[in-house]
Amino acid sequence: MTSHLKKVELHCHLEGAAPPALTEAQARKYGIDISGALRDGAYVWHDFASFLECYDTVSEVYKTEEDYALLTETYLDELATINAIYSELIVSPDHGKRIGLGADAYISGVCEGIRRAKEKSGIEARLIVTGERHFGPESVIAAAEYAAKAGNPLITGFNLAGEERMGRVADYARAFDVARDAGLGLTIHAGEVCGAFSVADALDAVRPARIGHGVRAIEDLDLVKRLADLGTVLEICPGSNIALRVFPDFASHPLRRLKEAGVPVTISSDDPPFFHTSLEREYALAAEAFGFGDAEIDAMTRTAIEAAFVDEETRKALLTRL
Numbered sequence: 001m002t003s004h005l006k007k008v009e010l011h012c013h014l015e016g017a018a019p020p021a022l023t024e025a026q027a028r029k030y031g032i033d034i035s036g037a038l039r040d041g042a043y044v045w046h047d048f049a050s051f052l053e054c055y056d057t058v059s060e061v062y063k064t065e066e067d068y069a070l071l072t073e074t075y076l077d078e079l080a081t082i083n084a085i086y087s088e089l090i091v092s093p094d095h096g097k098r099i100g101l102g103a104d105a106y107i108s109g110v111c112e113g114i115r116r117a118k119e120k121s122g123i124e125a126r127l128i129v130t131g132e133r134h135f136g137p138e139s140v141i142a143a144a145e146y147a148a149k150a151g152n153p154l155i156t157g158f159n160l161a162g163e164e165r166m167g168r169v170a171d172y173a174r175a176f177d178v179a180r181d182a183g184l185g186l187t188i189h190a191g192e193v194c195g196a197f198s199v200a201d202a203l204d205a206v207r208p209a210r211i212g213h214g215v216r217a218i219e220d221l222d223l224v225k226r227l228a229d230l231g232t233v234l235e236i237c238p239g240s241n242i243a244l245r246v247f248p249d250f251a252s253h254p255l256r257r258l259k260e261a262g263v264p265v266t267i268s269s270d271d272p273p274f275f276h277t278s279l280e281r282e283y284a285l286a287a288e289a290f291g292f293g294d295a296e297i298d299a300m301t302r303t304a305i306e307a308a309f310v311d312e313e314t315r316k317a318l319l320t321r322l
């Protein structure tokens with residue numbers, strides 16, 4: 001039982017957290033046929049590439065500032081009911097631009113959702129702006145420049161997501177220079193679809209404080225030691241990894257082995273309804289599938305707070321609440 005534990009998540013894509021019922025209502029509101037991406041209350045995809053397509057299709061039904069406020073508020077309200085005290089949401093102002101809403105209105109809607117949720121439950125949230133590899137290096141640089149110039153105190157990090165098989169991390173390094181110079185925390189999706197080399201790439205080209213997933217580092221034990229020595233924090237999303245068949249089952253998932261090798265690990269949900277999961281289930285899995293006790297799970301939550309992209313005052317307050 002992990003329902004009583006305080007929870008924190010460092011890795012959740014905002015549009016990836018859209019509840020199917022809300023997406024259905026949005027599609028109806030705009031007269032959009034969503035049946036290719038959402039059927040019988042579940043998102044439809046069959047591999048990583050079709051998951052990314054489904055994700056982009058779902059994103060299309062969130063169109064206005066208020067749609068984004070509602071989506072953010074809905075997700076954070078749900079998190080608050082399971083004892084979550086902090087969430088970092090991965091957001092794509094680029095998407096706001098693509099749909100004609102504009103990056104500022106997109107972010108402003110998300111911030112309004114954060115404000116509403118915090119007013120009700122006290123839940124804290126911050127935003128990690130992401131570039132998407134499959135839209136190319138120039139769009140990733142533009143996302144970093146937007147994040148750097150926004151001057152929005154809730155934007156505290158920069159990420160690289162999307163099709164991991166497209167290009168190498170070095171192709172996107174300039175975007176991370178921009179983000180680093182602006183004082184943003186850095187994290188990169190790596191070692192999810194591609195093997196250990198992509199995690200090594202991330203360390204060589206950017207050396208981020210955190211890596212999204214990173215689980216396939218287990219294929220190279222020297223690299224695992226390097227992660228442990230550097231203290232690079234992994235944002236591990238076991239349910240996502242099983243749904244995307246990165247590993248065949250929880251018994252072969254390396255969460256425990258990475259932790260025992262001294263790599264700082266944390267638990268997140270990634271794109272919960274797409275992967276038939278939730279932060280609540282990920283915490284339950286930590287106990288039931290991986291055999292961690294309450295104290296070990298609390299220690300991972302503490303690691304997450306210590307690695308969070310927040311100001312020191314907020315970090316201290318979160319540690320006190322834990």
Ligand SMILES: Nc1ncnc2[nH]cnc12
Pocket residue numbers: 013016055161162163164189192240270271
């Ligand atoms: N798990 C994932 N990996 C890469 N890009 C993503 N975008 C949304 N979810 C993602």
Ligand SMILES: [Zn+2]
Pocket residue numbers: 011013161189212270
């Ligand atoms: Zn992700």
